[in-house]
Amino acid sequence: MIIPRTGIGVDVHAFAPDDAPRPLWLGGLLWEGERGLAGHSDADAVAHAAANALFSAAGVGDLGTHFGTDRPEYAGASGLTLLAETARIVREAGFQIGNVAVQLVCQRPKFGPRRAEAERALTEAAGAPVGVTASTTDHLGFTGRREGIAAIATALVYSSAP
């Protein structure tokens, strides 16, 4: 019998301050000319939300449990690397990955033109289909004021009972 489990994940990063600018990494892609996000790793909110959803579905902690900010080896780490490692941990815990769906919430960058490229990169990292949709908040809230970027994700994993 196949036993499916769903998971949910959220990640938010503030934009880096002007006096400490960073590149923007989002959905595993570098966005030239866009303001970057602050964080211990590369601050890729899309990849992090996907990873959190996978951990949630498998019931094996979350991003902070596995890649805490107290771990110097994850300083500047790529979201794709963290997502690939997450998928490995989830599979090692006995699950196969069905899919991951991420909803990006931000005014900029305009994600649609690079959606396919990002989905390819994330799907390769997870070893399972990762889809990304995007929405603004019509200039409302912290994403609307362009203080930061948010991403929310769901994941489906499954195991086979003996």
Ligand SMILES: Nc1ccn([C@@H]2O[C@H](COP(=O)(O)O)[C@@H](O)[C@H]2O)c(=O)n1
């Ligand atoms: N960062 C974003 C935000 C939105 N999109 C695309 O625009 C569509 C309309 O956005 P609304 O917030 O007005 O619903 C949305 O459905 C996305 O296709 C985007 O590419 N990047």
Ligand SMILES: C[C@@]1(CO)OP(=O)(O)OP(=O)(O)OC[C@H]1O
């Ligand atoms: C990824 C980690 C570790 O480098 O740091 P951040 O880049 O700050 O990202 P966050 O989404 O806050 O998750 C915590 C940490 O696990």
